[in-house]
Amino acid sequence: MHAFGSIPRNPGASRTRPLYDPEPGADDNGKLVLVVDDSNMICRIVKFSLQKYGISTMLFHSGVDALNALKEGAAPVPDLVLLDINLPHMNGYDVATLLSHKQEFRSVPIVMLSGHDGIIDRFRAKRAGADEFISKPFDEPELVNKIFPLLDLDIPEDMVGHKA
Numbered sequence: 001m002h003a004f005g006s007i008p009r010n011p012g013a014s015r016t017r018p019l020y021d022p023e024p025g026a027d028d029n030g031k032l033v034l035v036v037d038d039s040n041m042i043c044r045i046v047k048f049s050l051q052k053y054g055i056s057t058m059l060f061h062s063g064v065d066a067l068n069a070l071k072e073g074a075a076p077v078p079d080l081v082l083l084d085i086n087l088p089h090m091n092g093y094d095v096a097t098l099l100s101h102k103q104e105f106r107s108v109p110i111v112m113l114s115g116h117d118g119i120i121d122r123f124r125a126k127r128a129g130a131d132e133f134i135s136k137p138f139d140e141p142e143l144v145n146k147i148f149p150l151l152d153l154d155i156p157e158d159m160v161g162h163k164a
Contacts, residue, residue: 033046033078034058034078035082036060036084037059037083038084046143049140049144050143063095067098077108081108082147083096085112096128096129110128111130111150117135132146
């Protein structure tokens with residue numbers, strides 16, 4: 001069990017299981033990305049973009065649900081966390097801060113997602129423990145080029161040279 005202290009329950013729901021169980025890609029490479037975003041579209045884009053490279057995903061629509069799943073053991077410690085800043089009930093900065101202060105997550109990279117691309121957003125993300133920042137909207141080449149190095153994976157040939 002992970003001790004995150006007092007995590008509020010998500011009002012109106014008690015979803016500690018991910019929206020979808022992890023599904024390995026065709027060439028499963030053993031990597032797992034925890035995706036926390038309240039947008040179904042973003043979750044699906046990330047899931048399908050990574051799945052074709054053999055990366056499994058666990059999807060949550062709120063930071064509270066993700067933290068509770070980790071605390072209760074319903075979700076394993078991932079290889080990377082992709083975390084939206086604007087989430088219901090607890091923002092991404094707070095989730096990142098909680099994760100980055102836990103021993104078992106100190107080596108887990110955190111990538112923040114935001115519809116805002118200001119210097120203050122990037123600074124707050126870094127201060128909360130984020131290793132990287134991706135502005136929405138983003139495309140698959142940007143996603144791959146930013147997270148593959150953090151997962152210690154080589155960038156696929158079809159993505160080499162694309163702007164990250």
